[in-house]
Amino acid sequence: MAEVKTAPAIQEKEPLFGKKEKKLITDPLTDNNPITIQVLGICSALAVTSLVLPSLVISVAVVFVCAFSSLFTSLLRTKIPKSIRMIVQLVIIATLVTIVEMVLKYFSYPVYRQLTIYIGLIITNCIVMGRLEAFAMANKPWRSFLDGIGNGLGYGFILVAIAIIRELFGKGSLFAGSIAEIKIIGASPDYLINTMADGSWFGWYSNNNLMVLPVAAMFIIGIFIWIQRSLNPDLVDIS
Amino acid sequence: MELVNIFLKAAFVENLVLAYFLGMCSFLAVSKTVKTAFGLGLAVIFVLGITMPINWLINEYLLSETGPLGFDFSFLRFILFIAVIASMVQLVEMVIEKVSPSLYNSLGIFLPLITVNCAILGGSLFMVAREYNFSESVAFGLGGGFGWFLAIIAIAAIREKIRYSDVPPALRGLGMAFILTGLMGIAFMSLLGIDPAAFK
Numbered sequence: 001m002a003e004v005k006t007a008p009a010i011q012e013k014e015p016l017f018g019k020k021e022k023k024l025i026t027d028p029l030t031d032n033n034p035i036t037i038q039v040l041g042i043c044s045a046l047a048v049t050s051l052v053l054p055s056l057v058i059s060v061a062v063v064f065v066c067a068f069s070s071l072f073t074s075l076l077r078t079k080i081p082k083s084i085r086m087i088v089q090l091v092i093i094a095t096l097v098t099i100v101e102m103v104l105k106y107f108s109y110p111v112y113r114q115l116t117i118y119i120g121l122i123i124t125n126c127i128v129m130g131r132l133e134a135f136a137m138a139n140k141p142w143r144s145f146l147d148g149i150g151n152g153l154g155y156g157f158i159l160v161a162i163a164i165i166r167e168l169f170g171k172g173s174l175f176a177g178s179i180a181e182i183k184i185i186g187a188s189p190d191y192l193i194n195t196m197a198d199g200s201w202f203g204w205y206s207n208n209n210l211m212v213l214p215v216a217a218m219f220i221i222g223i224f225i226w227i228q229r230s231l232n233p234d235l236v237d238i239s
Numbered sequence: 240m241e242l243v244n245i246f247l248k249a250a251f252v253e254n255l256v257l258a259y260f261l262g263m264c265s266f267l268a269v270s271k272t273v274k275t276a277f278g279l280g281l282a283v284i285f286v287l288g289i290t291m292p293i294n295w296l297i298n299e300y301l302l303s304e305t306g307p308l309g310f311d312f313s314f315l316r317f318i319l320f321i322a323v324i325a326s327m328v329q330l331v332e333m334v335i336e337k338v339s340p341s342l343y344n345s346l347g348i349f350l351p352l353i354t355v356n357c358a359i360l361g362g363s364l365f366m367v368a369r370e371y372n373f374s375e376s377v378a379f380g381l382g383g384g385f386g387w388f389l390a391i392i393a394i395a396a397i398r399e400k401i402r403y404s405d406v407p408p409a410l411r412g413l414g415m416a417f418i419l420t421g422l423m424g425i426a427f428m429s430l431l432g433i434d435p436a437a438f439k
Binding site for chain 1: 258259260261262263264267268314315316317318321322325326354355356357358359360361364368407408409410411413414415417418420421422424425428
């Protein structure tokens with residue numbers, strides 16, 4: 001019996017962080033943004049964006065949940081029967097969200113009280129499940145992990161941008177509720193621009209109470225979509 | 240009368256979509272025509288009305304410290320609630336398929352999509368946070384579902400009409416849907432002024 005020499009399988013070199021991997025992270029920030037293009041994850045996003053601090057917390061939580069649920073789903077993707085994959089995915093997500101909830105409760109109880117229901121809603125955040133279905137079920141763990149991070153960041157980026165606009169014009173401050181609170185414009189000497197000071201150029205200014213309401217987030221996202229699609233006509237909705 | 244009050248409050252004053260912005264993804268994605276919006280709205284009423292009392296029973300008898308198990312299992316709440324919702328949606332799907340194939344066909348893919356509709360899980364979490372009793376949770380579930388139904392029908396009708404308007408190209412479709420939802424949210428805010436005592 002002739003000895004069959006098995007040629008060493010030509011391993012396709014997959015760089016740990018090549019061009020494709022970089023694209024996985026940068027694409028969701030712009031042309032494939034989860035919020036403005038994929039319309040995923042609007043649900044839990046809008047209500048928290050009236051202040052910057054909770055938006056940051058939710059963004060970090062979503063990046064974490066998105067990345068690790070993608071990683072675990074991708075690791076298990078060959079073992080999960082198709083008929084119960086939704087329940088398996090939901091259990092993975094729910095476990096991670098429960099971990100996030102416990103960690104947040106431990107570190108900052110006031111923020112936890114404020115966000116309690118929205119942390120829970122990360123489970124049904126369509127970004128997480130959407131990326132699991134669309135990407136992690138068909139790709140290798142490392143790529144899925146990066147895709148999770150990218151989409152989490154794309155979501156967080158929009159979330160924080162909305163929150164900065166809403167908090168600045170609605171309350172005149174940034175990062176309210178934390179030690180790093182910056183008071184920018186308002187009717188008292190605490191603020192950088194004191195609208196009530198003698199000879200102030202901003203005597204006409206008062207906070208826009210509409211910005212505090214969740215509907216303001218709808219308008220701001222609508223305007224983001226408008227700007228993004230004007231700059232890049234390929235993205236325009238034909239229907 | 241208390242129950243009617245909770246129903247009306249959940250449907251109008253504290254509308255899940257237009258006051259809390261829950262269930263937004265399917266609200267924006269499925270509201271292109273009134274017909275599909277109608278089917279999805281009915282399914283949401285049904286699922287909310289069923290999962291709410293079941294989750295109430297689970298929360299009361301399995302998870303709470305005063306229940307038969309005598310231990311505070313509230314950290315399992317998310318996992319159990321979402322499992323109930325997923326299995327209920329699966330069950331509803333099978334029942335509808337058996338009982339009325341025509342309704343099943345008209346709902347199509349939107350039925351399984353209800354699993355990840357934040358309004359359903361959000362409703363259950365609100366129910367826990369507000370400490371409703373059993374019958375109140377049923378009223379809250381049905382009311383919340385009805386409010387969601389009304390909202391999606393309304394935006395679908397507006398979107399069907401606005402297709403013939405001269406909207407800037409970059410704002411067509413999704414962008415306009417966001418702004419419309421915002422305007423509808425403002426309109427629903429006027430209902431906040433209703434005195435709940437008027438229903439008693």
